[in-house]
Amino acid sequence: MSIFVIGYYAALIAASCLAAYYKKHGAFMLLFSLTLVSFIIGIIGGVPALRAVTTFAGALALAAGTSYAFKEFLILISKPALAKELRTAPLTASFGMFVIFTYAIAAIFAPWIAPHGESEVISSAFAPPDENMLLGADQLGRDIFSRIIYGARNSVGLALVATLLAFFMGAFAGLMAAVKGGWFDQLMGRLADVIMSIPSLIFALLMLSIFGTNLGVIVIVVAVIYSPRVFRLTRAVAGNIVVMDYIEAAKLRGEGDWYLIRREILPNSTAPLVAEFGLEFCFVFLLIAGLSFLGLGIQPPTADWGSMVRENATLISFGDITPLIPAAAIALLTVAVNFVVDWMLFRSSGLKEQ
Amino acid sequence: MTKFSDKDVLLEIRDLKIEGYSDETWVPIIKGVDLTLHRGEVMGLIGESGAGKSTIGAAAMGYARDGTRISDGSIEFDGMELTTATESERRALRGSRIAYVAQSAAASFNPAHKIIDQHTEAPVHYRIQKRMEAQEDAMELYERLRLPNPQEIGFRYPHQVSGGQLQRAMTAMAMACRPDLIIFDEPTTALDVTTQIEVLAAIRDIVDQFNTAAIYITHDLAVVAQMADTIKVLLRGEEVEEAPTEQMLDNPQEDYTKSLWAVRSFQRPQKSRPTDGTLPVISVKNVDAAYTGGVKVLDDVSFDVYPGMTVAVVGESGSGKSTTARVITGLLPPSSGEVLFKGEPLPPRYQDRKRDQLRQAQMIYQMADTALNPKVRINEIIGRPAQFYSGLRGQALKQRVDELLDLIELEPAKFYNRYPPELSGGQKQRIGIARALAAEPDFIICDEVTSALDQLVAEGILKLLDRLQKELGLAYMFITHDLATVRSIADEVVVMQNGKVVEQGPKEEMFTPPHHPYTDLLLSSVPEMDPNWLTTLLEERGVDNIGDAADV
Structure with a gap:
């Protein structure tokens, strides 16, 4: 038995005993069941399996530590009101914020961070990683790491613009429909039904093959596809607000629709709308990545995570995980955004711990 | 001290403390309240909103609402300590031995089920009665509560009966298992004065008939004077004073209680219409x-x-x-x-x-x-x-x-x-x-x-x-x-x-006087502080038709 195995069990058992002594029942149950499970893993998988468990636990602890530190950092640098909100954030949410922050840095400072140019051919096709290229080269010999950094800028930036546009169109239509009611409400509602009744990917493919695949068209098509969802949510939220007495009071005062929307309704519906924004962003991001994978999104040589997966897809059959790295970047961002959104939804729904 | 002192103690709350979670910290809501309730006794809990009346009412069932917790004290119901009892033990009490009547019957009934189905749920669940027995019992209770058409009314859905009738049906439902204790949480606050009388009379009769103990929560002094044997006044989670009803009404001790009693003293002289030909606004x-x-x-x-x-x-x-x-x-x-x-x-x-x-x-x-x-x-x-x-x-x-x-x-x-x-x-x-x-x-x-x-x-x-x-x-x-x-x-x-x-x-x-008959009905239905007001009024109106008056 190696020193590692002895140390592994000793650490686990000592931690379990400490947890039990300090009456941390949850932690104790977790640690001790891990100890018991480790016996089995150790017998079946041997030392490598135990090392994997250790690595996994270490990564988890590192993520948790980073999240915690990042949260404390945010609390310290933000204003008191915001800091109070942030204090309620669970670790998952601060992990999400940390990831989003990292992506934002990568996207904004891409030309300075990336060691090579976006479409610069620097080596042979599918060259393995060396001291010059962190993740190796793609099918044309471009540095994958640099392309991932640039991809953050293109993919995320495009998704952000499309989501914002979808949001402005949907939210404005929804608010107007709720305030005006009557035929306008009916018209917008049916229009939204029509758009939603067409499968989104097919609709996008159709529109892109008609209008061509430049960036403007992608943004508008994606925004049109996603705005009905925002419309429905906004109309439902605003519909609950327009029946309140304070709206009646404002109407009787003679206020116009725009004042009602801006000053009375919007401040009361921001929480669900912001949460919805996060969710929509994920969907839009995935749709654009999907379009790029199919070759109809962002066009080469512009770096984009979706198309990078497609371009390097052949490597998968040789047991190389390179094409999964941009896919993992997409997944990580989606998960991170959802963590933050979950927290916001929790705050806005008024659910409290028992 | 009271006529109930020699009877068995049913519910004994000692130094109850309840905390509520707000702004990420626990703040005290109830700061040490004692309460003793004997069998057959009706206790009125009064106080302003936020005084903790409803919280104490819920605590009497061993229940702390979401976002609150019982932090200290003991609640002993018929020899059983509720604060340490398991959740399933407490749940077994609720509905069968302790029942609860909520403020808004309309919001508390499930609109998708018939009234009688909801009524029979508890007795059938606790295997106290078979379903048919429970139904017949329900009809009998409806009759005692003077609901119109007692044979038929239970087969309606909650939205098909009026608010006052629904509140009485809920009282009947609380009675279904003949509990030892009923908690009435402002059962008439949402009702009109004319309807309120029917519900008050019905509740009082049925509590008398079955010798049930009750906690009656309200902010209306005149109502509590009709219903309760003892009155406990609460202010911001603390007890102000407790005394038998008559003593409390005649001779309140504390300043706060006196101020409650003195409310409604505000009067101003009546003005008459201008006679100089001013147009109405x-x-x-x-x-x-x-x-x-x-x-x-x-x-x-x-x-x-x-x-x-x-x-x-x-x-x-x-x-x-x-x-x-x-x-x-x-x-x-x-x-x-x-x-x-x-x-x-x-x-x-x-x-x-x-x-x-x-x-x-x-x-x-x-x-x-x-x-x-x-x-x-x-x-x-x-x-x-x-x-x-x-x-x-x-x-x-x-x-x-x-x-x-x-x-x-x-x-x-x-x-x-x-x-x-x-x-x-x-x-x-x-x-x-x-x-x-x-x-x-x-x-x-x-x-x-x-x-x-x-x-x-x-x-x-x-x-x-x-x-x-x-x-x-x-x-x-x-x-x-x-x-x-x-x-x-x-x-x-x-x-x-x-x-x-x-x-x-x-x-x-x-x-x-003389009034229009409807004005008369309105005026005479306003509860007065006299504890005998309801009895007198019911006698005047004739007890038998009181149940119908609400449907006019």
């Missing part, structure tokens, strides 16, 4: 109104409101009081008839009215919570009408807001930048008043402005309204179902029933 002339496609809600309603006077519009819910207000403000255009403002006809729809016409008639709402936008600062809530109508800007606007805050007796420096959810109910209502005043109107509609408030706070609001009327010469239309409010503030009274005006005239005339 608002004159409603032969108005008929209906909601889209429905039956007439208002039928030939006419009355005048003269400058500087208060006209109270009274009636049960559904009598068309609030609809009249909607017609005056222009939210509901009348199908015939018109509304005159100082002799000039107002356009029927508010969208067609000029800004100045809108300014003249302002409204104060019943629920200050929904009447003030929670995300807008006080200075903008009050400042907006001043800015909108008078075009005030910058420093002048700030000055006007300060002036208005002074007028409603709230300190400007303290409230200027706050949001409505940070204020108490009474303060919110004051902000609502300030918003109406900011428009500098001649006429204000007060829609049940005090009914959601505690009595002490409500009295403060009434005094404020009276002072403002004197200072600014405002005319009020005061919509209310509370005749005590009418008595204290009104100059003229309009009694409405089923969309018609049944009687109107100066207050003193209206409160002296």
Whole structure:
């Protein structure tokens, strides 16, 4: 038995005993069941399996530590009101914020961070990683790491613009429909039904093959596809607000629709709308990545995570995980955004711990 | 000490402390309350909102609402300690040995199931009765509670019976397992005075008949005087005093209790209409109104409101009081008839009215919570009408807001930048008043402005309204179902029933007999502090037909 195995069990058992002594029942149950499970893993998988468990636990602890530190950092640098909100954030949410922050840095400072140019051919096709290229080269010999950094800028930036546009169109239509009611409400509602009744990917493919695949068209098509969802949510939220007495009071005062929307309704519906924004962003991001994978999104040589997966897809059959790295970047961002959104939804729904 | 002292103790609460979770910390709600309840005893818990009445009521079942926890003390129900009992043990008590009657029966019944199915659920679940037995028992209980058609009414859905009947059906449901203890949490607060009597009589009878102990939670002293054997007064989670009902009514010890008793002493002299030919501010002339496609809600309603006077519009819910207000403000255009403002006809729809016409008639709402936008600062809530109508800007606007805050007796420096959810109910209502005043109107509609408030706070609001009327010469239309409010503030009274005006005239005339029979019914239904009032009234009216009166 190696020193590692002895140390592994000793650490686990000592931690379990400490947890039990300090009456941390949850932690104790977790640690001790891990100890018991480790016996089995150790017998079946041997030392490598135990090392994997250790690595996994270490990564988890590192993520948790980073999240915690990042949260404390945010609390310290933000204003008191915001800091109070942030204090309620669970670790998952601060992990999400940390990831989003990292992506934002990568996207904004891409030309300075990336060691090579976006479409610069620097080596042979599918060259393995060396001291010059962190993740190796793609099918044309471009540095994958640099392309991932640039991809953050293109993919995320495009998704952000499309989501914002979808949001402005949907939210404005929804608010107007709720305030005006009557035929306008009916018209917008049916229009939204029509758009939603067409499968989104097919609709996008159709529109892109008609209008061509430049960036403007992608943004508008994606925004049109996603705005009905925002419309429905906004109309439902605003519909609950327009029946309140304070709206009646404002109407009787003679206020116009725009004042009602801006000053009375919007401040009361921001929480669900912001949460919805996060969710929509994920969907839009995935749709654009999907379009790029199919070759109809962002066009080469512009770096984009979706198309990078497609371009390097052949490597998968040789047991190389390179094409999964941009896919993992997409997944990580989606998960991170959802963590933050979950927290916001929790705050806005008024659910409290028992 | 009382007639119950020699009986068994059913519920004993010792030094109960309950905490609530807010703003990420635990704050005490109940700060050490003792309570002893004997078998067959009815205890009234009274206090303002936030006094912890309902929390204690729930704790008597061993239950802490979401976001609260029982932090200390003991609750012993018939020898069983509820604070340490397991959840399943406590659950076995609820419904079978302890029952609960909630404030709003309409919100507590499941609208998707028939009343009798919900009634029989508990006895069948606890295997006390077979389903058919339980059904027959339910019908018997309905009969005892004087519900009309006891054989049939249980097979209706909750929305098919009236509010008072539903509240009685809920009391019957609480009785289904013949519990030892029933907790009534403001069972009549949401009901009209005329309906309230039926429910009170029914509850009292059934509690007597089965010798059930009860905790009766209310903020209405007159009601608790009818129901309870002992009264416990609570204030901010602490007990003020406890005594047998009669002793408590005749001789309250503590200052707080005395102030509760003294409420409603506010009276002001009645004013009469000006005789110099001044036109009424608002004159409603032969108005008929209906909601889209429905039956007439208002039928030939006419009355005048003269400058500087208060006209109270009274009636049960559904009598068309609030609809009249909607017609005056222009939210509901009348199908015939018109509304005159100082002799000039107002356009029927508010969208067609000029800004100045809108300014003249302002409204104060019943629920200050929904009447003030929670995300807008006080200075903008009050400042907006001043800015909108008078075009005030910058420093002048700030000055006007300060002036208005002074007028409603709230300190400007303290409230200027706050949001409505940070204020108490009474303060919110004051902000609502300030918003109406900011428009500098001649006429204000007060829609049940005090009914959601505690009595002490409500009295403060009434005094404020009276002072403002004197200072600014405002005319009020005061919509209310509370005749005590009418008595204290009104100059003229309009009694409405089923969309018609049944009687109107100066207050003193209206409160002296002879009355219209409906006015008489309204007046005699207002509970009085005399503990024997209900008994006397029931005898006068004839006990047997009391159950039917509610359905008229």
